Amino acid sequence: MTIQAEHPAHGSQAEEKKNVHTEETSELVLAKDRTFKAPESNAFGQSFRDYDIESERQKGVEEFYRLQHINQTHDFVKKMREHYKKLDKAEMSIWECCELLNEVVDDSDPDLDEPQIQHLLQTAETIRKDYPNEDWLHLTALIHDLGKILHLPQFGDTFPVGCAFDEKNVHHKYFKENPDSKNPAYNTKDGVYSKGCGLDNVLMSWGHDDYMYMVAKENGTTLPSPGLFIIRYHSFYPLHKEGAYTHLMSEEDFKNLKWLHIFNKYDLYSKSKVLVDVEKVKPYYQSLIDKYFPAKLKW
Numbered sequence: 001m002t003i004q005a006e007h008p009a010h011g012s013q014a015e016e017k018k019n020v021h022t023e024e025t026s027e028l029v030l031a032k033d034r035t036f037k038a039p040e041s042n043a044f045g046q047s048f049r050d051y052d053i054e055s056e057r058q059k060g061v062e063e064f065y066r067l068q069h070i071n072q073t074h075d076f077v078k079k080m081r082e083h084y085k086k087l088d089k090a091e092m093s094i095w096e097c098c099e100l101l102n103e104v105v106d107d108s109d110p111d112l113d114e115p116q117i118q119h120l121l122q123t124a125e126t127i128r129k130d131y132p133n134e135d136w137l138h139l140t141a142l143i144h145d146l147g148k149i150l151h152l153p154q155f156g157d158t159f160p161v162g163c164a165f166d167e168k169n170v171h172h173k174y175f176k177e178n179p180d181s182k183n184p185a186y187n188t189k190d191g192v193y194s195k196g197c198g199l200d201n202v203l204m205s206w207g208h209d210d211y212m213y214m215v216a217k218e219n220g221t222t223l224p225s226p227g228l229f230i231i232r233y234h235s236f237y238p239l240h241k242e243g244a245y246t247h248l249m250s251e252e253d254f255k256n257l258k259w260l261h262i263f264n265k266y267d268l269y270s271k272s273k274v275l276v277d278v279e280k281v282k283p284y285y286q287s288l289i290d291k292y293f294p295a296k297l298k299w
């Protein structure tokens with residue numbers, strides 16, 4: 001299995017893989033009604049997704065966003081999609097991809113440095129406890145970040161290109177240097193889109209979300225629409241946290257957004273020092289992979 005990651009290099013490199021230990025230091029917090037209760041601080045003792053706190057890690061995160069906001073133009077995204085849509089970079093199963101992702105630490109995430117496979121399994125296992133019958137949601141949680149295998153630097157929040165950058169985007173000031181901000185075709189509220197056109201028709205900034213959505217679709221997944229919606233828009237914080245860009249949404253988008261709101265809580269707050277026993281839960285997730293995906297996928 002070989003991966004070829006060719007892409008314009010900007011942004012910082014993924015950090016070295018951290019040593020995994022299985023010592024239990026704390027318990028995931030589950031409220032009495034079995035609804036997951038979010039802890040108030042992350043592994044660094046700070047509130048989650050706080051992009052303003054001064055720290056070395058925050059500076060790296062801010063620099064990441066500065067470069068992302070300048071470089072993600074409508075033209076750039078179209079080129080990246082065309083390049084990766086060939087799916088000629090690798091052939092592997094979903095589980096092989098989960099294991100490969102263990103090498104990656106996300107520079108855009110200010111909350112934690114655990115290996116990604118733990119983030120995937122912690123998200124999936126926590127959501128599974130609260131929604132035991134929605135097996136598609138367990139699998140969606142497991143695979144939502146697999147697009148990160150390309151070591152792309154563009155892991156941050158996502159946003160539409162081809163229309164004005166909403167001020168609700170984190171570090172919005174850096175969009176001033178994005179050439180699309182000065183292009184009258186792209187800098188109006190609707191830009192190249194029309195009201196209610198549906199997010200499927202909107203070009204999103206290029207990153208692991210859209211890449212994984214593309215991989216799932218092109219390989220013929222049978223995951224239901226809200227699963228695919230979660231995969232494509234889970235980093236679209238300007239929409240699901242701030243309520244921006246809703247003028248582009250279709251009726252189906254609004255229905256799917258409810259599942260994304262549920263999912264986001266688990267994506268963010270299930271990050272924990274309690275590591276999931278990978279071998280123990282693997283058979284369950286393998287059965288879901290078999291149900292919704294072919295044995296080998298093109299990446």
Ligand SMILES: [Fe+2]
Nearest residue numbers: 144145234235
């Ligand atoms: Fe993600």
Ligand SMILES: [Fe+2]
Nearest residue numbers: 119144145267
């Ligand atoms: Fe995630």
